[in-house]
Amino acid sequence: MNNNSISLETFEDVADSTDWLSTPLSGLAAVEAALRCQVCKDFYKTPMLTSCNHTFCSICIRRALSNDGKCPLCRASEQEMKLRSNWSMEEVVVAFTKTRSDVLLFAKTSQDTIAEPGKRKLGDTEDDDSASQRSGKRLRSSTRLSKSRSIEMTSEMARLEADVPHQDSTDFEPDDGLVACPICLQRMKPLQVDRHLDTSCPGEPQPERTPSKPSSRSTSIPNAFSSSSSPKKPPARTFERLPAVNYSMLKEPQLRKKLQEQGISAAGSRQMLEKRHKEWTTIWNANCDSQYPRRKGELLHDLDVWERTVGSRAPTNSRTISLGAQIKDKDFDGAAWAAKHDSSFKDLIANARRNKVLMGRKSSEDEKKGVDRTHGSSKDKGDEPTPQPDSEMIASLDHSEEPQEQVDSVTQATGIIDLTGEIASSNASAGELSDREDGAVDLDASSRTTTI
């Protein structure tokens, strides 16, 4: 019920470093693996450097440290206080993830074309120019591919090279027929230089030496990076890191107060309070590390996810707790519940009855054979006859144990739920079970007496 509301990421959506292995660029698998946290196996998110020089996501290392205080990689003792942000790593991850899908697509499609070489040899009569023009689409053969790739490459390099000197020339040698003074760099006609040096040269480089020079250095080049990198000064932090708490020093009311101060739920057992506070501290502090801290509402959402999956509202294996919570809920629809589980209740009752009959038969058999039976084997016999129903019964007991109490309290407290006798009958079946167990004990005792 609670899980269905969670939007699930599907298997196909998961990106992994092994995605590269099936492409010609399999070497990128190692590159991508190096950009992933070893704990969550996902790309580093707010990477932090430990004092043993390992990098993990902030939240991963904080969780791991609050769990056992050691670096997950080398097990060196490590303290949360010593963690340092690894911003360069974050930049690399951002840059890589931005281009990942394009590169992967490119790698995959180029592989397709390699996989079908020489399909249309006739096409090879086209000249290389047109091939290179179409290189973005489909290529016919691997030789053609590499050829046109190299053409592409050279043209790309040519473009880059053309760019660079062009920029340099605007920087240093504007094509204005002037030359720069070797000392103050002021530009003048070649004939004027000597005279300038003798009379008016200030003797040191002047800042505004070439007014014609576009300020490309200061704008265009940093621009190329500034979008993704060059971590800005983190926005003024309204977030203060929470200190680690020694829970054994806190009394429960104090702990509850701490939780309330943080604006998070203070319900549940002592153990749950500690876990919740620990998780909140981890989420909060990891957010403090982030260059782009999120709002508290989002953090509360994260805590809610934790609560549903690991915390107090997590589904358990026997479903006991979630079942209990469900039944305790004041909107609990008793009639629907009874209708839905009608058959299983009936099965349980039938099982319990069958067991009782079985036990009755067994006990009479045992009493008959009891004389030549050792105590041990008769005891085995007592356990043996119902292995299958037994486990079912225990499972049903598991279910009924806690919810049962709760149902009782609910029925008492609210008085609205008429469980139409169905839960009551499960009570009855549990009762029968305990009868049976009593029976088994009696049986044991009786066989013991007969052996003696």
Add this chain to the structure above:
Amino acid sequence: MAQSTAHRRLLQEYKMLTNNPPDGITAGPVSEDDMLHWEALIQGPEGTPFEGGVFAAELKFPKDYPLAPPKMTFLGEVFHPNVYQSGLVCISILHPPGDDPNHYEHASERWSPIQSVEKILISVMSMLAEPNDESPANVEAAKMWRENRPEYERKVRESVRHMLGL
């Protein structure tokens, strides 16, 4: 986004194992609705009495995975010093560094969040080849392995044949 850490991490591992499965190992969740319950198949390592066998096992992950290790249980009988009669596998990588009931394991061999299903299964494969008789989960098997190796190997081979229905 709104998924537990364990779920996301296991999805990632599943993808990894599907894209690049190690030799002789297959593993995945029984159903994608419950990522905390996996089934794995391990081939008996070559050159050991387990050769030729395919061993099915069940992996149950805790909710706080990968902080805590999963439990691994063979489905079906495996006669081995480090496997309990119930099929439960007793191997250091599956033990959290905190508790060491047997006081024999180095912390470095124990569970850490950086370990993975793949590493566990590879460890179990090598455990099949080289039992660790310092921590016998199955005392009878450990004793036989130590004192009467031919008989141990015969028994294992027989169980493998039996398993294959021969």
